[in-house]
Amino acid sequence: MTIIHDEYELVDGIERVDFDCVHPWLANTYWTPGISREKVVRAAKHSALVISALTREGKQASFGRIVSDKTRFAYLTDFIVGEEHRGKGLGQAMVRFALEHPEFSTVTNWCLMTLDAHGVYEKMGFKPITEPECKTDRWMALIRKPS
Numbered sequence: 001m002t003i004i005h006d007e008y009e010l011v012d013g014i015e016r017v018d019f020d021c022v023h024p025w026l027a028n029t030y031w032t033p034g035i036s037r038e039k040v041v042r043a044a045k046h047s048a049l050v051i052s053a054l055t056r057e058g059k060q061a062s063f064g065r066i067v068s069d070k071t072r073f074a075y076l077t078d079f080i081v082g083e084e085h086r087g088k089g090l091g092q093a094m095v096r097f098a099l100e101h102p103e104f105s106t107v108t109n110w111c112l113m114t115l116d117a118h119g120v121y122e123k124m125g126f127k128p129i130t131e132p133e134c135k136t137d138r139w140m141a142l143i144r145k146p147s
């Protein structure tokens with residue numbers, strides 16, 4: 001558990017997530033427009049780490065999840081901060097929470113996809129895979145249309 005600005009508590013666990021709040025957030029993103037609540041819950045349930053920032057009143061302020069084998073690989077996804085809570089460090093704090101989590105200490109390969117939030121992740125050490133040290137030619141991807 002991590003406290004931020006004496007205002008938010010960062011916690012992990014699907015049982016701490018208010019899906020009535022997180023589902024509409026994700027259904028209004030560019031990456032999962034209109035996603036069903038069932039898919040949001042299923043994805044969280046099958047994630048290795050589910051991170052929430054909660055206000056002092058216990059309200060959901062942000063959400064993010066990690067898909068991982070907890071050994072070598074981890075993928076950050078669905079990172080979102082409630083509009084009124086943005087710009088207070090929650091996005092970066094959630095990334096740090098994952099990177100420093102003891103269950104992920106041996107994970108060497110961390111990745112994510114973003115359209116326009118590169119700056120947030122660059123501050124946490126992420127680099128575009130076009131950087132030579134990322135050895136772009138080793139990465140492959142298959143993007144399938146959702147069924």
Ligand SMILES: CC(C)(COP(=O)(O)OP(=O)(O)OC[C@H]1O[C@@H](n2cnc3c(N)ncnc32)[C@H](O)[C@@H]1OP(=O)(O)O)[C@@H](O)C(=O)NCCC(=O)NCCS
Nearest residue numbers: 079080081086087088089090091092113114116117119120
């Ligand atoms: C992107 C998002 C998660 C960032 O969270 P946040 O809590 O507002 O960001 P933080 O306060 O932790 O800090 C972000 C830092 O990165 C910088 N930054 C760079 N690009 C940014 C971007 N596109 N959005 C937000 N911050 C950005 C900020 O200037 C800030 O720097 P500072 O600490 O020097 O002030 C949040 O704005 C959000 O939910 N946006 C809509 C959903 C989204 O795009 N999610 C990302 C999907 S990959």
